[in-house]
Amino acid sequence: MSTRAQPAAPAAMIDSLRAAFSGRLITEANDLEPFVIDWRRRYFGRALAVAQPDTVADVAAVVRWCAAQRVPIVPQGGNTGMSGAATPDESGHAVVLSLARLKKIRAIDTINNSITVEAGCVLSELRDAADQAGRLFPLSLPSEGSCTIGGNLSTNAGGVQVLRYGNARELCLGLEVITPDGEIWNGLRGLRKDNTGYDLRDLFIGAEGTLGVITAATLKLFPKPAAQITAMATVATPHAALKLLEQAQAALGSSLTAFELISDLCIDLVLQHFPDCRLPFAQRSPYYVLIESSDSEGAEHAEAQFEALMQRAIEAGLVDDAAVASSLAQSRAMWALRENISEAQALTGKNIKHDIAVPISAIGDFVEKTNALIAQRFPGIRMVVFGHLGDGNLHYNVSPPVDRCGPEHEAEFLALQPELNLITHDSVVAFNGSISAEHGLGQLRRDESARYKSPVEMALMRRVKQALDPLGIMNPGKVLPPA
Numbered sequence: 001m002s003t004r005a006q007p008a009a010p011a012a013m014i015d016s017l018r019a020a021f022s023g024r025l026i027t028e029a030n031d032l033e034p035f036v037i038d039w040r041r042r043y044f045g046r047a048l049a050v051a052q053p054d055t056v057a058d059v060a061a062v063v064r065w066c067a068a069q070r071v072p073i074v075p076q077g078g079n080t081g082m083s084g085a086a087t088p089d090e091s092g093h094a095v096v097l098s099l100a101r102l103k104k105i106r107a108i109d110t111i112n113n114s115i116t117v118e119a120g121c122v123l124s125e126l127r128d129a130a131d132q133a134g135r136l137f138p139l140s141l142p143s144e145g146s147c148t149i150g151g152n153l154s155t156n157a158g159g160v161q162v163l164r165y166g167n168a169r170e171l172c173l174g175l176e177v178i179t180p181d182g183e184i185w186n187g188l189r190g191l192r193k194d195n196t197g198y199d200l201r202d203l204f205i206g207a208e209g210t211l212g213v214i215t216a217a218t219l220k221l222f223p224k225p226a227a228q229i230t231a232m233a234t235v236a237t238p239h240a241a242l243k244l245l246e247q248a249q250a251a252l253g254s255s256l257t258a259f260e261l262i263s264d265l266c267i268d269l270v271l272q273h274f275p276d277c278r279l280p281f282a283q284r285s286p287y288y289v290l291i292e293s294s295d296s297e298g299a300e301h302a303e304a305q306f307e308a309l310m311q312r313a314i315e316a317g318l319v320d321d322a323a324v325a326s327s328l329a330q331s332r333a334m335w336a337l338r339e340n341i342s343e344a345q346a347l348t349g350k351n352i353k354h355d356i357a358v359p360i361s362a363i364g365d366f367v368e369k370t371n372a373l374i375a376q377r378f379p380g381i382r383m384v385v386f387g388h389l390g391d392g393n394l395h396y397n398v399s400p401p402v403d404r405c406g407p408e409h410e411a412e413f414l415a416l417q418p419e420l421n422l423i424t425h426d427s428v429v430a431f432n433g434s435i436s437a438e439h440g441l442g443q444l445r446r447d448e449s450a451r452y453k454s455p456v457e458m459a460l461m462r463r464v465k466q467a468l469d470p471l472g473i474m475n476p477g478k479v480l481p482p483a
Helices: 011-020 029-035 056-069 123-132 149-154 200-204 238-255 264-273 299-315 328-339 341-348 360-377 407-414 417-430 446-452 455-468
Strands: 023-026 049-053 073-076 095-098 105-109 114-118 172-178 184-187 213-220 227-235 256-263 287-295 321-324 355-357 382-388 393-399
Touching: 011 023, 011 049, 011 056, 023 029, 029 049, 029 095, 049 056, 056 073, 056 095, 056 172, 056 184, 056 213, 073 149, 073 213, 105 123, 114 123, 123 149, 149 213, 172 200, 184 200, 227 238, 227 299, 227 328, 238 256, 238 287, 238 299, 238 360, 256 264, 256 328, 264 287, 264 328, 264 341, 264 382, 287 299, 287 328, 299 321, 328 341, 341 382, 341 393, 355 417, 360 382, 360 393, 360 417, 393 417, 417 446
Parallel strands: 049 095, 073 095
Antiparallel strands: 023 049, 105 114, 114 213, 172 184, 172 213, 227 287, 227 321, 256 287, 256 382, 355 393, 382 393
């Protein structure tokens, strides 16, 4: 926990806010702590209070109160974000607006293949509700046991199945939003087609709470696949992985749901910190690919397709070894190698994260060139490269040399961050990529974005912000750098 003291809020303001809505109001310093520190413990803020309304009308009431008092609002879901978007600044003037108590599943329509849920619904509970209705909600993240759908939409979360189903934006049919002046916009129509003007829904998705507060969403559901098959393969380079991706797309078509690239250093960290994990190969490899297929014809058909794909890849020299999961337990064991990477990094010590995207065809050249640039400038630095090869999104992370991992070296290593970011992100943009693929800008990438976005793009974003939030109270200090 932070040792920073929370400033005492004026009693009259707290009493006024308490009278404005029904729900929980948190003002005690110890109780505020979990809401003012981000998941990575990178940002430590202060808050006037944390408001947890019980209803959508109460959310609107809190926003109206904040607008009248000119109090900044920091919307927060599960507080699992990676870029500090849900953490207030250090002034102590903001109200953290937690949507945790808005968690109802309002409706499931199996004919329209849609589900309407409130913003505080935990992602795993949403997925379970869809499963019980005989449907699939495909958004899947390592934090799904604590992240909420409102936060997922506000950051346009991706996850491992974007290749087949798309980002959170593609999974959303409609939103309910509280505007910065406290009005309720109900756009929960559940339509696949609605060509009646500006797409307001897409303004709020990915806006990280800077334009309004998402309180509910209508989301797409899909038929449950008859079988899901998982496989791992060893490859020498990202270039070989790309060729395997091309073969997998040709062989599996739309049933290919995930295609993840994992470097050997990632596996090394996971095996070090999670001894129950096992690599399904006798020999280590520079890189590994994790592939999943969702088949509509059953397990036997899916297994036959996978085995034929891997056999062709081995014969072509793209793959050195391959393993196809023959049970749910084996599938989960393979996915554990991928899903435990971030936690293994955290257990190892401080690391510098980059959530980047480049055109899929450029990933091999990007990794090769950028690795070389960083190695030349910082000998001994270790590259922790993994991510969603199938949609061009890599978690291109940097760890210190093996002999400089201790706490006594942390400050020295973190001091390299500005230069490491510059090398990485300049390379990303040289390959026509993005410096934030799925984590959002938040506070972390806010100022850097001005270096890479054109003046026209920045001006348009500022005009949207000014038009919707003229008082500037919605999550200030996030996404847009100071003018």
